[in-house]
Amino acid sequence: MSGFNEYSTIAAVATPLGTGGVSIIRISGEDAMLIADKCFKSVLGKKLTDSDGYRAHYGKIFDKEKPIDEAVCLVFKKPHSYTGENVVEINCHGGIYITKKILQTVISCGAVPAAPGEFTKRAFLNGKLDLSEAESVMNLISAQGEQGISAAYNMLEGSLSKKINEICSSLISAAANIAAWVDYPDDEIPEISDDNLKIILNNANNELNKLLSRFDSGMAVTSGVEAAIVGKPNVGKSTLMNLMTGYDRSIVTEIEGTTRDVIEETVNLGGCLLRLSDTAGIRNTCDEVEKIGVERSKSKIERAAVIFAVFDFSKPLSDEDFELIESCKNKSVIPIINKEDLKPQADIDYIEKNLGKCIYISAKNGSGYDELCSAVTDLLNTKNFDTSSAMLANERQRLCCEKASKSLTEAENALEIGLTLDAVGVCIDDAVNNLLELTGEKASEAVVNEVFSRFCVGK
Numbered sequence: 001m002s003g004f005n006e007y008s009t010i011a012a013v014a015t016p017l018g019t020g021g022v023s024i025i026r027i028s029g030e031d032a033m034l035i036a037d038k039c040f041k042s043v044l045g046k047k048l049t050d051s052d053g054y055r056a057h058y059g060k061i062f063d064k065e066k067p068i069d070e071a072v073c074l075v076f077k078k079p080h081s082y083t084g085e086n087v088v089e090i091n092c093h094g095g096i097y098i099t100k101k102i103l104q105t106v107i108s109c110g111a112v113p114a115a116p117g118e119f120t121k122r123a124f125l126n127g128k129l130d131l132s133e134a135e136s137v138m139n140l141i142s143a144q145g146e147q148g149i150s151a152a153y154n155m156l157e158g159s160l161s162k163k164i165n166e167i168c169s170s171l172i173s174a175a176a177n178i179a180a181w182v183d184y185p186d187d188e189i190p191e192i193s194d195d196n197l198k199i200i201l202n203n204a205n206n207e208l209n210k211l212l213s214r215f216d217s218g219m220a221v222t223s224g225v226e227a228a229i230v231g232k233p234n235v236g237k238s239t240l241m242n243l244m245t246g247y248d249r250s251i252v253t254e255i256e257g258t259t260r261d262v263i264e265e266t267v268n269l270g271g272c273l274l275r276l277s278d279t280a281g282i283r284n285t286c287d288e289v290e291k292i293g294v295e296r297s298k299s300k301i302e303r304a305a306v307i308f309a310v311f312d313f314s315k316p317l318s319d320e321d322f323e324l325i326e327s328c329k330n331k332s333v334i335p336i337i338n339k340e341d342l343k344p345q346a347d348i349d350y351i352e353k354n355l356g357k358c359i360y361i362s363a364k365n366g367s368g369y370d371e372l373c374s375a376v377t378d379l380l381n382t383k384n385f386d387t388s389s390a391m392l393a394n395e396r397q398r399l400c401c402e403k404a405s406k407s408l409t410e411a412e413n414a415l416e417i418g419l420t421l422d423a424v425g426v427c428i429d430d431a432v433n434n435l436l437e438l439t440g441e442k443a444s445e446a447v448v449n450e451v452f453s454r455f456c457v458g459k
Ligand code: GDP
Pocket: 231, 232, 233, 234, 235, 236, 237, 238, 239, 240, 251, 252, 253, 254, 256, 257, 258, 259, 338, 339, 340, 341, 342, 361, 362, 363, 364, 365
């Protein structure tokens, strides 16, 4: 991934680049201690190459002959480290310049700069964690609030991997049984009964569907779900966005079509993390630039886990409102009646009949905000979210799970209509392959590289 061979010794700053008490430069690879010894001298004169693992050494960092900082070096010996390789962590003073300077010194002593996520990728390649656990590191970093931390921590501890492995092993033993029976008809291998097979497929599919149904709630408490504010121009979308973000992120004007593109921001609403977009509105327009924005708004509606459909309390419903109601039907929508401080004109009954209970707010003066937060937690079902149960950590995992579930449904249908057992076996194999891709046991190099490229450098 980095262009260097997998065995080179890598280094990067593991702490955020900013001014603080302490910064950490992490070195991982066969020569970690050897390289650190070239620029670090302990006050006791002990070489890091002679050190036991899990030891801290106090001393000085040298750039050539010149001391540049005091530091504590932590030594971890393979395989007992985060990456499974030899690791040295240099704890130095937390200034941006000094941290960069020490990293440069380490690199001049023989380490190569680590690529994004390369430490965690090596941990994965060395069997320290599986792919889904590695991904949960990202969820833990981005988690906000008690629920988020607890859910991400359980993922990191392997709650999802354990669940997927259980499902996989029941499917693999069923598939093996079918394969043996199909391949060796003359041997006395007992045919797995249709009823038994149905139970196995049904149980496995139920478990996968449980995971899929918890996806949005889990994401809402860890790394956030997509949410969109939609509505015709001038209903108060930008004002609502500003109310949610707590500052003037969107431009508020009285001229229609001011927000020409999608503006995105992460907000915490009632403990739910939303990646919120204030959209261009969905008006019919001849303005080419605005047209692109309108198209993006429409695609946001298709993808979003929460849609805030905003209507103006003070105006009768227009064609654009009716069009919006149609496109939001049967979606995860919260209908919002904005400008409740003004005289009512809108046909609320019609909106409620089509989209469910409305929330009344005034985005301008902040009334109705608490009700809006409750509506979000109800919709995403986060209040009673069980953080100790297995959950999917991202879209990649959700897709693998969805494909596996689809294959199991096909297997169940094949069984139902009396297709041969090997046809059922093919569907089960597909399901297993998707689950093994989820945990990384059978993920292609391209998938693995893609996963780690989303990490930050130093992780
Ligand atoms: P957008 O085009 O949907 O983004 O609408 P804006 O947020 O730009 O708001 C359009 C106009 O409506 C502005 O003049 C806002 O001040 C006003 N407005 C927004 N929310 C409210 C509200 O709750 N009450 C009143 N009276 N005016 C509002």
